[in-house]
Amino acid sequence: MESIVGRTAAALEGLRARAPRIHCITNTVAQNFTANVLLALGAVPSMTVAPQEVPGFVKSAQGLLVNLGTVDDERRASIPLAFQAAGDAGLGVVLDPVLANRSRARLDLALECLAMGPAIVRANAEEAAALSGGLGPREFAVAANTTLALTGPVDLVVNGTSAYEVRHGHSLMARITAMGCAASAVAAAFLAVEKDPAIAGAAALTVMGVAGEEAAQASRGPGSFVPAFLDTLYSLDAGRLWAAEETA
């Protein structure tokens, strides 16, 4: 598969130049880490979940994340309003169907969100399998008219026209909470500067993976990995993206 490092480096530069505002309806576990990841990267997070506020925040943002990790009544009311406002403002939405494999109610909500037309669905293997109902990744992406960013030890970003594999990252990324949630927010930030959702998704996961590899070298375990990861995201540049690609 074609390397997307050049497009990733260009999108990262564009992201830092534009500092896109990313509105995140995300779970209570992931909120703080997600905001820190976006800020370290050069984007500007907002996190309100109040239905009175969400439409205004989305309309004045450049990207939207909808993450289903902890859905209370406020988030449930805000999600359709957020999709509507994003549609009105021409923003692509990233859906993170956290734990859609764990309960029928969560899966039903994830399917309702899928019907609202997210540009990217970022999911791990269990969540993607639950949403896909037996379809393979590409068949699912085509049927749902979206781009699936399927994460794990190797990531796959696929839609009806493109497929990219991202072979970066480190096992420590799965030993802290909310790394996937943060990856989804980063995909929303890349989608603000790169209109092709497959490139935006692959660029986001490349940046996450390369930062994870570098941070793992500078840390002793999950605790020291988190600050090392933020530091690495902050300083990551094109030269280090290319160097990581050569050693992958």
Ligand SMILES: Nc1ncnc2c1ncn2[C@@H]1O[C@H](COP(=O)(O)OP(=O)(O)OP(=O)(O)O)[C@@H](O)[C@H]1O
């Ligand atoms: N074993 C691994 N090796 C390399 N990279 C990994 C590994 N596990 C996870 N990652 C990376 O970590 C990020 C999060 O992916 P993951 O599939 O763990 O998300 P998730 O299960 O939704 O996480 P969470 O729900 O805790 O937020 C991705 O960038 C992925 O590539």
Ligand SMILES: Cc1ncsc1CCO
């Ligand atoms: C652990 C956990 N539980 C609900 S959301 C969340 C964060 C990672 O998805």
Ligand SMILES: [Mg+2]
């Ligand atoms: Mg997740």
